[in-house]
Each structure stands twice: as structure tokens, then as C-alpha cells.
Amino acid sequence: MAEPDPQLRPFEDRHDRVQPIHSIQVLRALAAFMVAVHHVQPDAAIVAMHAGLSFTRSDVLPWMAGVDIFFVVSGFIMVHASQDLFGRRGAGWSFLKRRLARIVPLYWAMTTLFLLVGFAVPAVLNSGAPSLGQVLASYLFWPAVSTQGLVQPVYSLGWTLNYEMLFYVLFAAGLLLPARWTLPAVGLVLALLVGADSLHGPLPLPFAFWGQPIVLEFAAGMGIAVLRRKGLRLHGALRVAVAAAGVAVLLVAAQMPGADGGWSAVLWRGGAALLLVLAAACGRERAVPAALPVRALAAVGDASYALYLVHPFVIRGLREVMLRAGLASPVLYIALALGGAVLAAVLLYRCFERPATRLLRRWLGG
Template sequence: MPQLYGIQVLRALAALMVAVHHVQADAGFLAARAGTSFTPSHALPWTAGVDLFFVISGFIMVHSSAGLFDRQGGARLFIARRIARIVPLYWAATTLFLAVLLASPALLNSGAPSLQQIAASYLFWPMSNAAGELQPVYSLGWTLNYEMLFYALFGAALLAPGRLVVPLVCVALAGLVGAQALAGPLPLPFGFWGQPIVLEFAAGMAVGLLRQNGLRLDGRLRWLMATVGIALFVIASGDGWAQTSWGAVALRGPAALLLVTAAACGRNVTAPSALVRSLAVLGDASYALYLVHPFAMRALREVFARLAPSATGLFIVLALVAAVLAALAVYHWFERPMTRVLRRALRA
């Protein structure tokens, strides 16, 4: 299967957007420590990297799993591959977070979780913490709780005839959102699963079907779509309604959809530029970047807090570099080898 460089670039940019959001929060902490001011950039809605991830995820599940449609044992293979891909690194990140929390609670500004919350986190099960927030022990895992719901629905749908897989998943997702909207708030976990952001998985699957059915867009149209997508992100950044659950899907969702469609439905690139190749490498490590960047940034923040708390600009640059380097190292020396080991163990 040829590499889709556009999708790889978007994966890298999505993870970097989330990292920029968090590094600015750490820079604000340093500025407060130094008694200076720090104004974060709102050029883009940085947390919309998650919207990009969800649309990309929907696309990739259709694109990469097409060979499992109408295949005996396809559902088992799909679930096994998803477990091998997602579980090792997330469990490692959660375990590391718990270890740091036990060693230095003040470093993470987090209270001790209950045993039930710890178990729920490892099982990708939505559960409120002591503060009433619907977050796992390692808070970034909230997105993976949605991903695992999507994988479970997709895997179950693979038991049906191939032509019904995507419609069945779309109906299930829409049913959850509709029930939450019309009869909510629903009890957990359905109230969590019924948030409108899950519709972005359906949007991504639609793009996957379009590409699978031969859609290839002209280069100028793709650039136009990407420009409109970025413009919608800019609008969403300054719009208060876009920060609500439905507003995010109405503005950030279509922006992500346009960008993913533009990236996915072009002709295959055989000689990408050095910049595209570099971003594609980071795209491979985007899951690692998403999960490990807070550790790299928080460690560097502690150094700056002692030596140069007012140097927020330098901190931001070095923290992003440290996060990227840490992600590449984790991807090459932990994530990829562990995925291979687990796939062999699960015969996937």
C-alpha cells in the first residue's frame, strides 16, 4: 500500500498543535513564577489537533482495513491489530504518570486517583475523577477512550457484509449522539460516548470510502479545500461557540474534514520534498508525540523554573524540540518494537 504523505503530514501537524497548546500553558506557569506576563497565541485553535486526529482515524480505519471486509476472522484481526498498536504505549505512559505522581505529586498538580479510576484508565473505560472530570488518570487518554469505542464498533461491524460496515458504524455513532442530544444527559459511559465529536470518525470513514471508490481531486481544488479548512480553523479560534461541543463539530469538524479530504484524495506522491519526508517521519511518531510530549515539556519546565523562568520564548522552542526528539526515540525504540511483538503474540 503506497504511503499517503499528505495524511502523514497532517498526523504530524495534529500532534504538534496539541503540543503547542500544552507548551503555552507551561510557558504561562513560568511567566507567573517570574512575575512577568505571557500572552498565548490564539492564531489557531490548537486543541483542534484532536479533531484532525479523529477524522484521520476514521479515514485510516477504512483505508487500511479494506482487506478485512468480507474476510473470515477479519473482526478478530482488526481488534488484535488495534490493541497491539494502541495499548502498549498508552499503558506505559499511564504507568509512568502514576510513578511520577507517587514520587512527586506537586510536579503534576494532580491528586491521587482511586483504584477504580486507575483500573478504568487501563481499560479505556470513561469514569469521573475525584474532581468530577471525565478524564482517565493520564488526562490525554480521554481521546483514546473515544478511539477504543470507535474500534469496538468498527470491529463488530466487520462481522457484517463488507458493504454494511461503514453504514453500521455511522448509525451506531449517530444513535449515541442522538440519544444524548434528545434524552440526555445519559448515564456513563453513554453520556461520554454520545458527545458530538464522535461524528468526526464517521466523516473520516466517508473520506475513506471516497478514496476507495476512486476519487482523486485536482491539485488546485485540493489547495483551495486546504485553504478553506485553515480559514475555518482560524475562525473557530476566535469564536466562543466553537469551544462548545456542538460548535466544535460544526466549525472545527468541517475544517478537519476539508484538510483530510485534500490530503487523502490526491494522486500518490512518488518524489516528496525533504520537508514533506521529514513531516511524514514525524507523522509515524505522532501517537508517541501526543502521549510523551507532556513528560518532556514538564521536565524542561522544571529546569527553566530554576534557571530562567522569564525566558518563555526560548522555553517554548526548546520544549517543542525536546518533545519531538523524545517522540522519535520512543517510537523507534519502544512503540514500533512493542507493536511488532504484540502483533506476533496476538497472531495479527
Template sequence: MIAPPGKPDQGPAERLLLVQMLRAMAASMVVVHHAQHDAEAVAAHLGLAFTRGDLLPWLSGVDIFFVISGFVMVHASANLFGRVGARRVFLTRRLIRIVPLYWIATTIYLAVALIAPRVLNSDAPSLWQIIASYLFIPFMRADGFVQPVYSLGWTLNFEMLFYFVFAAAIALPRRWAVAAASAGLALLVAGNRYLGPWPLPLGFWGDTIVLEFALGMGLALLRAQGLRLPGLLRLALIAAGFFLLHLDLSAADGGVVPQFLGYGIPAAFIVAAAVLGRETGRPPVFERFLVALGDASYALYLLHPFAIRALGQLEARTPLGALLGPWGFVALAYLAAVALALAAHRWGERPLLDRLRRLGSPAR
């Protein structure tokens, strides 16, 4: 049976290892999606047939990320709700966490676009597009996509909206803050749907996908109130979540429901299974690797295109492509992306964040 709610959590946020593992999985899903896209080019170059593996809609890893993000913002802010100066502390933490690596990735992308534009197969961006990309402002590119110069940043444009909505509510007590932030997101979506469509950037931010943040916030409230689910029910949630994702009800080629329902609800089932259980102590070796990859999941998400594209260029110029074949390319591209992310996190991202956090800490 379901464990009854216990004493509400008021202490410092604990680190949930299952959430880190889930982050690793979500980032890996995105990598597999993009690796298969480049594998199609490898197969065409070699004159081979290649059929994508569609066991899951791999980009739904983004939806899992958004639900996790909603959960983590509430869970990690347990000591900030209702405090004077909470907005500044919260936004400082989030900007330090998100901005540096994204700006670095964007700058590298622009440098490659300047030095070797054929590698990226994209038009040169305008000065406004570059500025808007660095400032997380959605805009429409020449190809018709509402994406920044470094296209993976489209998810961060949603994240930044969520952070500012959440920051606006964080001075309230936790339950009221979650309600206010969720209402703000819902009003934005409803306004865009029934009074719009609104022009950019509001039209972009008014997508139903932002409601996935609210799902995560709701899960955080349930955990904070002491709700814990038994193992069999959590396994059922995982099975239901992946089954619904496998059905791919929000597919671009004929999806029958909005992304929030087709991907967001199943993602919430999976995240609920991870966060509404009890931690089991130090995990085995493989699970510790997944935790480490979860710690590096932001680097994995942002940097994997560089590893994939570099490997694609190598395969196009050497016998490696014929030796591995398209599925061998997918496997090697994933391993290369993981290696790059772990190295970048260990020797670049983590030291940089530690330094910035010390600089951003209030004087004692």
C-alpha cells in the same frame, strides 16, 4: 475538473505519506497548546507578560486526528471487510497499536505522582480510577472532568468506542460496514441528545465529536471508489479548513456551534485535501522528516507532557527561564517533545509493536 471515480480499490492498503504528514501537524498542534499553557507558568515565575498565540485553536488537532482515524480504519481494513474472523484480526491489530504505549505512559504518570506529586499538581487517584483508566472506561474525576488518570487518554476513550463499533460492522461488505458503523455512532449521539443526557460512560461516548470518525470513513469510501481531486480544489479545501479553524467557532468561551461542526467539518476539509489526491513519489528531505514525525505522532501525542513538564521544572530551577523567556520555552519544549517522541518510537515503540504483532499473528 474532478477526476471521475475509477475502479474500486480492492487491494492492500497503500501507505499515504500526506496522511502521515498531517498526523505530524495534528500532534504538533496539541503540543503547542500544552507548551503555551506551561509557558504561562514560566512567565508568571519570571514576572513577565505572556499572551498566548491563538492563530488556531490548537486542540483542534484532536479533531483532525479523529477524522484521520475514521479514514485509516476503512483504508487499512480493505482486505478484512466481509471476511470470517475479521473482528478478531481488526481488534487485535488496534489493541496492539494503541494499548502498550498508553499503558506505559499511564504507569510512568502514576509513578511520578507517587514519587513527586508536587510536580503534577493533582490528587491521588482511587483504585477504581486507575483500573478504569487502564480499561478505557470514562469516569468523572474529583475535579469534575471526565478524564482518565493520565488526562490525554480522554481521546483514546473515544477511539476505543469507535474501534468496537467498527469491529461490530466489519463482517459486512465495506460500504455497508461504513454505513452501519456511522449509523451506530449517530444513534448514540442522537440518543444522548434527545433521550438523555445519559449517565457515564454512555453520556461521554454520546458526544457529537464521535461523528468525526464517520466523516473520515466517508472520505475513505470516496478514495476507494477512485475519486481524486485536482490540486487547486485541494488547496481551496486546505484554505477553507484552516480559515474556519481560525474563526474558532467552537471556542469554549462563547462558541456558537458544536465541536463536530466548528472543528470537525474544517478538519474533514483538510483531511480530504490530503487523501483525495495522488501520491507524488518520494518526498523531499523536509517532507520525509514530517513523515517520520507522523510515524511517531502517537508517541508525540502521549509523551509530550513529560518533556514539557521536565523542561518547566528545569527552567524554574536554573537561569534558563530568564534566558529563553516564555516563547523560547515554547520553542524548546516543542523540540524536546519531538526528540523524545522520535527516540521513543525508534527504540521503544516500534520494536515493541513488531514483537507484539509477531506474537499476535495467526499460526501459519
């Protein structure tokens, strides 16, 4: 195993000790839960149909805005947690190793599980079997057209990770530059990708995928991190007002036709995410949150990546169990599915994700 650069190790140690911001962890938990609420409702409608009941989905919020929140949070966290790496020799590779160790094990495990289930029960794929090229592209985070004609990996939730990996590679490359150029360079490349596709598109893959406006949300998160580092703090009523404004924008976006794609999604959902992350990131933080609900949500926030990836398995599996058991109550199903997804995520995080991340980091020498 390669030994870490001794000149870099002290900075990596301080990087490890960056304290999490509990309000950001709470926001991550809520974002993952929003995505789960979006996905549980079609299955609840099937449960209701089998019972001869009516079911009307709730769209009081644009639930997939959880992804926009994740992207803004990701931009913020990369800057906040990597501040000691800026301008350091070997920082780019160190950063990329950490992100690979964090993202790869669980995503590869969930992709493999999906493929195994799909090959055992082909009906769950809802499409033809993927080709070898599509499978490889999925494992390599490379945008490719699926059997359904969409640019998404075999395990469709991984489309967000294809964007995340683009951002990580750009950020790692930016760390090779002098510290003052890192963030402007990353933001400029993201803007150029979006501008090229918007003005001269559609571009060929993968640039057509990478050039979607949603990638600008990473830049928004980086901007919030810069404001925090410069000392911006929102206190008391102002912090509450900024968070309330973010929720209000989401409520309006849920009622706006066409607010769920392209530039409209970035302006509405991304704008709301920016306000929510700003309120969460730039407030006064206690070393340990006092309120039990905050501590509980922060713990779910630690497992938010697991919650994002595992909830479809719980939702679909529980649906089949309830239908076979004759428990066709959509309300009960939603409660059990969401609660089960959170429980599965916490267990998966503690028993697999965290140990696997540590193991891979040691193997990579990071």
C-alpha cells in the same frame, strides 16, 4: 501462541503492505504539534512569571482542533488500511488485535509513568490520588469520573483514546457483517449514540461520554475513505483551495465564542478537519515524497501518537529544568519544549513503540 487463520493470512499480508499516504502523515504530525502548542503555553506563562516578564498566549488557531483532525484521520485510516478485511472470515478479531497492539503498549507505558511520577511527586497530579477503580478504568479505556470530577482517565490525555477504542470495537463488530453493511452499521451506531444523548440525555456513563457529537468525526473520516475508494481525486488548485478553506475555518473558529465544545466544536473544528483530511487523502500521491520537509514531517507523522502522549512530560520536565537553571525566557522555553517533544517522540517511536507493537502483534498471533 495461536497460529493465525490460514485463510485470513493472505489478506493480513496485503493489509500490512498498504502504503501510507504521505500527506496524511504530514497532517498527523501537524495535528499532534497543535495539541503540544496548546499545552506548552500555560507552562510558558509560568516561566515568564518567574522572570517578571509578560506572556500573552497565542490562539490564532484553536490548537485543540488537532484532536478533531486525529479523529477524522482515524476514521479514514481504519477504512483505507482495512479494505482487504471487509467480508473476510475472522476479520473483526484480526482488526481488533492490530489496534490493541498499536494503541495499548505506549498508552499503558505513559499511564504507568504518570502514576509513578505522581506517587513520587504528588504535587504534579494537581488533584487527589486516584482510586484503584479509576486506575483500572484508565488501563481498560473505560470512561470514568476522575478525582477532578471530569470524565477522563488518570492520564488525562487518554480521553481521546477512550473514544478511539469505542470506534475500534464498533468497527471490529462491523467487520462481522457483510462488507456492504460494515460502514453504514458503524455510522448508524455512532449516530444513535449521539442522538440518544442529545435528545434524551444526559445518559448515564459510559453512554453520556460515548454519545458526544465528536464521535461523528470518525464517520466523517470513513466517508472520505469511501470517496477515495470510489476514485475521487483533487488536483492542483482545487486541492489547495480545499486545504485553504480548512485553514480559514480554523482561523474563524479561533475567534468564535463557544466554538470549542459540543456541536459547535464539531461544526467548526470538525468541519475544518474534514476539509483538511479530504485535501490530504484525495490528492495525487508520489510513491516517495520528493521534498525533504515533507519527508521530515511524514516521519514525525509516524511518531504522532508518541508525540501526543509524551509531550506533557517533556513540557513539564523542561519547565522545571529551566526554572532551576534560571533560564526564564518563555520564547526559548517554548522552542526547546516543542523541539524536545518532537525529538523525544521520534526516539520513543523507534525505540519503544514500534518494537513493542511488533512484539504484541506476534504474541496475539496477528
